Amino acid sequence: DAGVIQSPRHEVTEMGQEVTLRCKPISGHDYLFWYRQTMMRGLELLIYFNNNVPIDDSGMPEDRFSAKMPNASFSTLKIQPSEPRDSAVYFCASSSYRGSGYTFGSGTRLTVV
Amino acid sequence: SQQGEEDPQALSIQEGENATMNCSYKTSINNLQWYRQNSGRGLVHLILIRSNEREKHSGRLRVTLDTSKKSSSLLITASRAADTASYFCATDVGTGNQFYFGTGTSLTVIP
Numbered sequence: 001d002a003g004v005i006q007s008p009r010h011e012v013t014e015m016g017q018e019v020t021l022r023c024k025p026i027s028g029h030d031y032l033f034w035y036r037q038t039m040m041r042g043l044e045l046l047i048y049f050n051n052n053v054p055i056d057d058s059g060m061p062e063d064r065f066s067a068k069m070p071n072a073s074f075s076t077l078k079i080q081p082s083e084p085r086d087s088a089v090y091f092c093a094s095s096s097y098r099g100s101g102y103t104f105g106s107g108t109r110l111t112v113v
Numbered sequence: 114s115q116q117g118e119e120d121p122q123a124l125s126i127q128e129g130e131n132a133t134m135n136c137s138y139k140t141s142i143n144n145l146q147w148y149r150q151n152s153g154r155g156l157v158h159l160i161l162i163r164s165n166e167r168e169k170h171s172g173r174l175r176v177t178l179d180t181s182k183k184s185s186s187l188l189i190t191a192s193r194a195a196d197t198a199s200y201f202c203a204t205d206v207g208t209g210n211q212f213y214f215g216t217g218t219s220l221t222v223i224p
Contacts, residue, residue, distance in 0.1 A: 004155075031210050043156075043201065043214035056211055091155060098210040099144050101158035 006092050006105035013112055018080040021108045023092030024073055033102065034067055034077050035091040049075065082112045117202045117215030125221040132189040134218040136202030145178055146203045146212060147187050156201065194224045
């Protein structure tokens with residue numbers, strides 16, 4: 001298995017633009033998570049899905065953030081409009097069952113200028 | 114919100130020495146995990162310990178859990194330069210499957 005695949009690896013965009021981050025989880029994993037990592041706040045859980053259904057989105061910072069999982073092999077995290085304070089590394093992770101270890105993707109480094 | 118806090122924030126040791134990192138958390142947990150993150154990379158799962166377990170081993174890694182003190186420790190024995198990374202603990206609470214990560218310990222192993 002190729003692991004959790006995220007794209008793009010790097011994204012530089014101007015303030016106000018829409019940004020879409022993509023994730024392909026490991027096949028057969030029922031859980032998918034989106035995290036954000038910054039120096040100031042560390043790793044923050046944004047949202048997670050179980051069997052493509054959003055379970056907890058309490059970590060989504062604002063209405064500008066939205067996430068979807070249309071099928072078991074694909075998820076997106078969208079920021080519209082983007083702001084400089086959204087600059088961070090965004091990680092996607094998946095796991096096979098409740099309480100199991102996560103497999104993380106390599107992350108998307110987002111810079112909003 | 115962050116559930117765990119690692120101590121120390123940074124640790125520098127010579128190759129061959131043992132490294133010990135601690136994690137304290139706030140509320141009762143079901144499971145606790147340790148992860149490693151190399152600079153600029155994603156996190157790698159190291160070991161999971163359940164709340165009814167007290168100690169687990171994996172190769173050069175030893176993890177202990179003390180639920181009465183709400184703390185865990187990660188011991189890396191005979192450290193190598195390749196162990197240089199940040200180490201995070203993560204805990205799950207409640208009935209969900211979400212893990213909350215601590216602040217991390219930055220470990221530097223000097224060759």
